[in-house]
Amino acid sequence: MTFLPTELISELSPNSPTSLEVSVRSEVERAVIMLFEQLRDPVVRYVLSFGLSVHDAEEVTQEVFLALFGHLQREKSRRNLRGWIFRVAHNLALKRRGTNQRSQNQTYLDRTIAENRLDSSPNPEEQVLSAQRQRHLLAVLNVLPEEDQCCLRLRAEGLRYREIARILGISLGAVSISLTRSLGRLMCADKR
Amino acid sequence: MPNENVHLSDHELLLSADGELSRHRAAKVRAHLATCWACRARMAEIEGTIVDFARAYGNARNLKLPSVDGPRALLKAQLTELAAKSKVGSWLRFFWVGSTSRTAMYAGIALFLIVVVGKLALQHFVGPVENSTLGAIELGAVPDLNLTPGATRTVTINEICSMAHEDVVREVPAFLRKQILQEYRITNVRAEDYEIDYLITPGLGGAEDVHNLWPQPKFLTWNAHVKDTLEEHLHEMVCAGKLDLSTAQRDIATDWIAAYKKYFQTDRPLSERSDLAATEEKRYALLGQFLRAPMLRRPAAVKNVLLFP
Numbered sequence: 001m002t003f004l005p006t007e008l009i010s011e012l013s014p015n016s017p018t019s020l021e022v023s024v025r026s027e028v029e030r031a032v033i034m035l036f037e038q039l040r041d042p043v044v045r046y047v048l049s050f051g052l053s054v055h056d057a058e059e060v061t062q063e064v065f066l067a068l069f070g071h072l073q074r075e076k077s078r079r080n081l082r083g084w085i086f087r088v089a090h091n092l093a094l095k096r097r098g099t100n101q102r103s104q105n106q107t108y109l110d111r112t113i114a115e116n117r118l119d120s121s122p123n124p125e126e127q128v129l130s131a132q133r134q135r136h137l138l139a140v141l142n143v144l145p146e147e148d149q150c151c152l153r154l155r156a157e158g159l160r161y162r163e164i165a166r167i168l169g170i171s172l173g174a175v176s177i178s179l180t181r182s183l184g185r186l187m188c189a190d191k192r
Numbered sequence: 193m194p195n196e197n198v199h200l201s202d203h204e205l206l207l208s209a210d211g212e213l214s215r216h217r218a219a220k221v222r223a224h225l226a227t228c229w230a231c232r233a234r235m236a237e238i239e240g241t242i243v244d245f246a247r248a249y250g251n252a253r254n255l256k257l258p259s260v261d262g263p264r265a266l267l268k269a270q271l272t273e274l275a276a277k278s279k280v281g282s283w284l285r286f287f288w289v290g291s292t293s294r295t296a297m298y299a300g301i302a303l304f305l306i307v308v309v310g311k312l313a314l315q316h317f318v319g320p321v322e323n324s325t326l327g328a329i330e331l332g333a334v335p336d337l338n339l340t341p342g343a344t345r346t347v348t349i350n351e352i353c354s355m356a357h358e359d360v361v362r363e364v365p366a367f368l369r370k371q372i373l374q375e376y377r378i379t380n381v382r383a384e385d386y387e388i389d390y391l392i393t394p395g396l397g398g399a400e401d402v403h404n405l406w407p408q409p410k411f412l413t414w415n416a417h418v419k420d421t422l423e424e425h426l427h428e429m430v431c432a433g434k435l436d437l438s439t440a441q442r443d444i445a446t447d448w449i450a451a452y453k454k455y456f457q458t459d460r461p462l463s464e465r466s467d468l469a470a471t472e473e474k475r476y477a478l479l480g481q482f483l484r485a486p487m488l489r490r491p492a493a494v495k496n497v498l499l500f501p
Contacts, residue, residue, distance in 0.1 A: 029271045036267055040260055058263055062270065067337070069271055076338060084338075091341045091403060095445075098344035098397060099438035134248035141249075156249040161212050169402060176212065180203040187241045 028072045035081060036065045042157050043089045049153050050093040052100070060096050064089045083163040086154065090167050136189040144182055151178040200224060200231045205238050333414040334449060335406035339375050340391050342445035343404040347397045353431035355395060364388045364405060372405045385409060387416040391448070392441050393423040396430065414449050418461040422452045429455075 040061060047057040067088050072078065141149060147168060154164045161175045168175070200208075200221060207213050208221045225232050364372075369388045378386065386407040392398030408416045426444065429435035443451040453459055 026275075029268075029275060032271060033264065033268060036264060037260065040263060041257055044257055054258065058258070062263065062267055065267055066270055066274060069274060071338070088341060091343060095342060095344050095441070098346050099441060133244055134251070137245050137248045141245075152245075153249070155210075156246060161210070176203060176207055179210075180206050183206055183238060183241060184202060186245055187237065 028069060031072065032065055032069045035068065035085070039082065039085055040065075043085060046086065046153060046157060047089055047093040047096075049149065050097050052093060052096055056096055056100070057093075060089065060092045063092050067092075080163065083159065083166055086157075086159065086163070087167040090150070137186055140185050140189040141182075144185065147174075148178045148182045151175055152182045155179060199228065200234075202234070202238065205231070205235050209235065209239055209242065333408070333412050334447060335391055335408075336376070339403075340406040341403055342391045342441070343399040343401040344392055344397045344441055345399040349430065349437060352395065352397060352427070352437070364390075364400070368400070368402065368405060371402060372407055375402065376407050378407055389416045389419065392445050393427070395423060395427045396440050396444065397437060398441075413461060414452075418452065419448055421462070422448060422455065425455055426451075 043061050043064060044054075044057045047060045048054065052060065064085055068081070068085060071084070077084075141152060144152065147170065150168055151164055154167060155161075159167070161172055161179075165172045165175045170178075204213070204221060208218060208225075211218075213221060225235060372388050373386070386409055388405055389408040390398045390400075391404050391406060394400070398404050408419070410416060422444070426435065426440045430437050430440050443454070452461070456462060
């Protein structure tokens, strides 16, 4: 991620304290909005994987970025904000799921993918095969233990092992073992 | 890879594919792959599966989510509202944007002032501690939301309301207690001065999880026992159907002191327990310990002490 709020903030000229405070605050707001534009979709997708509805996922995502605003305003660390955002999203999604009486949209995301998306391959036979393989893979994903699913989804979103470990609160070794295990299962499914 | 003839494990191949090996190890793996067809074939299989999975998962990128425009507008409105509410001191901002050396200098002065004020307080045992000083001490009263954002478990209202008292106020296991103190870098203070407290109590569906635990100093006005009163009150309200469980969880996790004020309609704890309020001497002795603790050495805390004396 090339953009960091500090870079914006450090460019401010120190005017009077009041106007400066306003400037800093608006810079933080702008930074949060920019990060929201960059990461809203992946965060919503990740939150959806916890079985929440789109409405709930959007609400959780809003909460995440409001928390980010507070985080930046409180001068907390600005290193690896993407990892921070996913970590907060993970915790809030778990919390929201816990508060919901029943999760009825458990596989909303993957079911939607499997049903609505077709491979762009021009050959109908290949298209069917490809769709079948995708269904197999997503079916395997859905029966993995939750921690393995989270590791795999976060890796697919481009996060590094260290970031995943921090988000899930597990060791680096646990992440690599989880991904190897999941990959093994995916490979078995792929061969069927 | 001590023996060049031993094949690489899937684990190692995956780490290699993901660029997670050390440079030295990655070089060895590359060298092995250059000579071993079996491992290269296995690597191709692994990468093929990753490609297939990434393609399947990648379709999510094209999944029709609602347009970002509405949520962005909503976020902007909420941020504006939030910014209007926040009262962050202008001077705090001055420190924020200042140069590193200037910040370091003022942080040093702040630390010096803390030590001087702490020593004076300890020597003279002056009257009751006023809110202004408490404002600084009370920094430990709420958890660091980075470390302790709160975590819940899946429970029903019936389960919560039929919990035995010992489950509602469950003791935190020793290993977790140690882990939390380490996370908060509290090493050179007496462990009994802190209670490892649940942010969301088990009686409200809180989980026994490091993300839901934090070390709460016992010598603050807003201490663990005050929080217990709130937890019991919220538990009763939830079980009486007067309060939604998710609201109770959210309120206590967001800012339990604000929740206390809200649900008890008061600005101060209703009753301060005598054993915790203690004598002024005890209080200042504990204050001295707390000032020496690493928690207050964090930059934000130092600035708060200086800027809001």
